[in-house]
Amino acid sequence: MKKKKWNKILAVLLVMVTAISLLSGCGSKSAEKEDAETITVYLWSTSLYEKYAPYIQKQLPDINVEFVVGNNDLDFYKFLKENGGLPDIITCCRFSLHDASPLKDSLMDLSTTNVAGAVYDTYLSNFMNEDGSVNWLPVCADAHGFVVNKDLFEKYDIPLPTDYESFVSACQVFDEVGIRGFTADYYYDYTCMETLQGLSASELSSVDGRKWRTAYSDPDNTKREGLDSTVWPAAFEHMEQFIRDTGLSRDDLDMNYDDIVEMYQSGKLAMYFGSSSGVKMFQDQGINTTFLPFFQKDGEKWLMTTPYFQVALNSDLAKNEARRKKAIKVLNTMLSEDAQKQIIYDGQDLLSYSQDVNMQLTEYLKDVKPVIEENRMYIRIASNDFFSVSKDVVSRMISGEYDAEQAYESFNTQLLAEGSTSENIVLDSQKSYSNRFHSSGGNAAYSVMANTLRGIYGTDVLIATGNSFTGNVLKVGYTEKMAGDMIMPNGLSAYSSKMSGAELKETVKNFVEGYQGGFVPFNRGSLPVFSGISVEVKETENGYTLSKVTKDGKKVQDNDAFTVTCLAIPKHMKAYPTDENIVFDGGDINVKDNWTGYISDGDVILAEPEDYMTLR
Numbered sequence: 001m002k003k004k005k006w007n008k009i010l011a012v013l014l015v016m017v018t019a020i021s022l023l024s025g026c027g028s029k030s031a032e033k034e035d036a037e038t039i040t041v042y043l044w045s046t047s048l049y050e051k052y053a054p055y056i057q058k059q060l061p062d063i064n065v066e067f068v069v070g071n072n073d074l075d076f077y078k079f080l081k082e083n084g085g086l087p088d089i090i091t092c093c094r095f096s097l098h099d100a101s102p103l104k105d106s107l108m109d110l111s112t113t114n115v116a117g118a119v120y121d122t123y124l125s126n127f128m129n130e131d132g133s134v135n136w137l138p139v140c141a142d143a144h145g146f147v148v149n150k151d152l153f154e155k156y157d158i159p160l161p162t163d164y165e166s167f168v169s170a171c172q173v174f175d176e177v178g179i180r181g182f183t184a185d186y187y188y189d190y191t192c193m194e195t196l197q198g199l200s201a202s203e204l205s206s207v208d209g210r211k212w213r214t215a216y217s218d219p220d221n222t223k224r225e226g227l228d229s230t231v232w233p234a235a236f237e238h239m240e241q242f243i244r245d246t247g248l249s250r251d252d253l254d255m256n257y258d259d260i261v262e263m264y265q266s267g268k269l270a271m272y273f274g275s276s277s278g279v280k281m282f283q284d285q286g287i288n289t290t291f292l293p294f295f296q297k298d299g300e301k302w303l304m305t306t307p308y309f310q311v312a313l314n315s316d317l318a319k320n321e322a323r324r325k326k327a328i329k330v331l332n333t334m335l336s337e338d339a340q341k342q343i344i345y346d347g348q349d350l351l352s353y354s355q356d357v358n359m360q361l362t363e364y365l366k367d368v369k370p371v372i373e374e375n376r377m378y379i380r381i382a383s384n385d386f387f388s389v390s391k392d393v394v395s396r397m398i399s400g401e402y403d404a405e406q407a408y409e410s411f412n413t414q415l416l417a418e419g420s421t422s423e424n425i426v427l428d429s430q431k432s433y434s435n436r437f438h439s440s441g442g443n444a445a446y447s448v449m450a451n452t453l454r455g456i457y458g459t460d461v462l463i464a465t466g467n468s469f470t471g472n473v474l475k476v477g478y479t480e481k482m483a484g485d486m487i488m489p490n491g492l493s494a495y496s497s498k499m500s501g502a503e504l505k506e507t508v509k510n511f512v513e514g515y516q517g518g519f520v521p522f523n524r525g526s527l528p529v530f531s532g533i534s535v536e537v538k539e540t541e542n543g544y545t546l547s548k549v550t551k552d553g554k555k556v557q558d559n560d561a562f563t564v565t566c567l568a569i570p571k572h573m574k575a576y577p578t579d580e581n582i583v584f585d586g587g588d589i590n591v592k593d594n595w596t597g598y599i600s601d602g603d604v605i606l607a608e609p610e611d612y613m614t615l616r
Helices: 002-037 052-059 074-082 097-106 114-118 121-127 150-155 164-176 189-198 207-217 232-246 250-254 257-265 277-284 315-319 321-334 337-341 363-373 384-398 404-416 444-457 480-484 501-513 570-574 591-599
Strands: 038-043 064-069 089-092 141-149 180-183 269-275 289-292 301-307 310-313 377-379 425-428 440-443 461-464 477-479 493-500 529-531 534-540 543-551 561-568 585-590 613-615
Touching (some): 038 321, 052 064, 052 321, 052 337, 074 097, 089 321, 097 315, 121 377, 141 189, 164 269, 180 232, 180 257, 189 232, 189 269, 257 269, 277 289, 277 363, 310 321, 315 321, 384 404, 440 444, 440 529, 444 461, 444 529, 444 591, 501 534, 501 561, 561 570, 585 591
Parallel strands (some): 461 561, 534 613
Antiparallel strands (some): 141 301, 425 477, 440 613, 461 529, 534 543
């Protein structure tokens, strides 16, 4: 009798073990299937998470696109490449082929794709390697030139500049009546860099200029490349002349953007170097404003342009034809006309480098229409070296420390100098975790980060928007810079509050389902991350609905009490529908600074991930 009973127990246990194994296998297969169906796109800014990413996903309902706010820094992607975490699709704004060269062998050649074929040859040449391959493609341009107060020109009966001589003449006349003709925010590296290049766009776009640029950007060039002796000496001579003609001085180096805007608004400044978005901004304020190009010494006119970002594809996609086709489909959508319209700022024109995109200029760029139609949109050289060295050298020219010859020598010497790359390891990750979202569990890498931050902030519950973290947690030693890059770069802040269980559930609901003025999840990967609680979420045709909130396996009760920390960008938390009972404190110190400060001692241990979400 006992033997029969024991046999029955063994049979039941065997069935249970088999069932658990099958369920485990199903879960594993489900996760593998989700991974295979997902295309990961790294965005360089959280601003693209607002309209652009939801638009892309909406056009591709059959493809799960995981959007991650990465970093506007190619060093970040070199680090991912070296440690096996390079995503499917990369975007970067602060870009140059020179800095991208270490990634070349890990990126797909796009030269034979339709989207590359549509890019005007004038611009495609800036992205072409010496072997003819193309790894990066530009989206639409952000145009930079001179923002001009037409009211001041009319008041003092000064003709609008049409060439370099009349530009200088206008500056001199304004100076005589006590108005600054021109200045700009030379406090910033990009203004120094773009002025230097913009004044010589004609020479830098010449045959000799392109020849030097190709050599500087050649990924096969193992030695550091300095300036050439043909086009660059003249560029510094133009910069020296411009400084003299416009009266730039040491005081201008302390001018930031807000200072320039205040001068312009108060009628103390006639022209400044900036983005075309300033035209609409000032016209809306009642100031008659227009936009003018860089006037070259040879009579040509050029706009300085910066692609809102460049995009590249991981070469590993070629190993799986189904995934490659999906990625190409995503790329085509990202570069489509309607998608590019989601990128530009209000009042800006869509200036595309592609022949497939119609050019429709508004009144704001009417004075530079011929320049655009002639494809005189210069794409800046924007390597990390050019940013830092331009700031140093141009600042010294403006302050009177360097003449053109000294500036050229200093710039060249700094480009050729070998930089120090040794940094201390401050975070030693012993395991790696994927940032792919799984419907059973959530995002393991983001859970690691959320759980670790919950400990840092000393809170019962932590809620983070889906764009808070920048990717996989890798099994590697992180320097302070690379550890800092684990946090979304665009002002992620922490807000804390004491809540009842009912208030906690309402807060979780707002983060899952979205609220007016806040972030609204648009696909699975954009759902929030939770630490200290688990949630069940239902996916519907209209979005996501919260079903249940539990803590330690038990339903959260209305009368429970919690300390809660929410991670989000300030504009979303400002719109949060609080009442007299829920008051959020904090937001002054951003999460990235808090995180890097905490890990700088090198004794932080990352928390283990948890299953924080079930999506049905």
